[in-house]
Amino acid sequence: MNNNDTHLQNIVTGQYPIEEKSYQQEREARLMRWQLQREAQDLLPEERVAFCMRRIQASMVDVLYSPHRQLAHYQGLMRCGSVWVCPICAAKISEHRRSELEQAIANCIANGGTVYLVNDLKLPQVLP
Ligand SMILES: [Zn+2]
Numbered sequence: 001m002n003n004n005d006t007h008l009q010n011i012v013t014g015q016y017p018i019e020e021k022s023y024q025q026e027r028e029a030r031l032m033r034w035q036l037q038r039e040a041q042d043l044l045p046e047e048r049v050a051f052c053m054r055r056i057q058a059s060m061v062d063v064l065y066s067p068h069r070q071l072a073h074y075q076g077l078m079r080c081g082s083v084w085v086c087p088i089c090a091a092k093i094s095e096h097r098r099s100e101l102e103q104a105i106a107n108c109i110a111n112g113g114t115v116y117l118v119n120d121l122k123l124p125q126v127l128p
Helices: 003-012 023-043 087-110
Strands: 062-066 071-075
Touching: 023 087
Parallel strands: none
Antiparallel strands: 062 071
């Protein structure tokens, strides 16, 4: 096992020190995402981001609260689903993908595999 394998294994097993944000930092980051989304909505009034979290998708809108996370969120509002122009959707989608990748890496290592994360892979272009 080389140094990179140990590094990855530590991340997957949760032994790698991850910087945790304080409640205040998370709150400020969330507020910043909402402000950035408002800017994107002003700049792109004809795109889906303009209606993200502003239109009702279901018959009613619920405000749900998670005591564990001490956060409230809306349910029943339309989301644009854009990772490119919507900070709200990008954060949710990125977190979901991070969780999926973490699970895939853990499964691979649990089954005896090795995982290599390639940051930037350039393949030579072969023209006919
Ligand atoms: Zn969105």
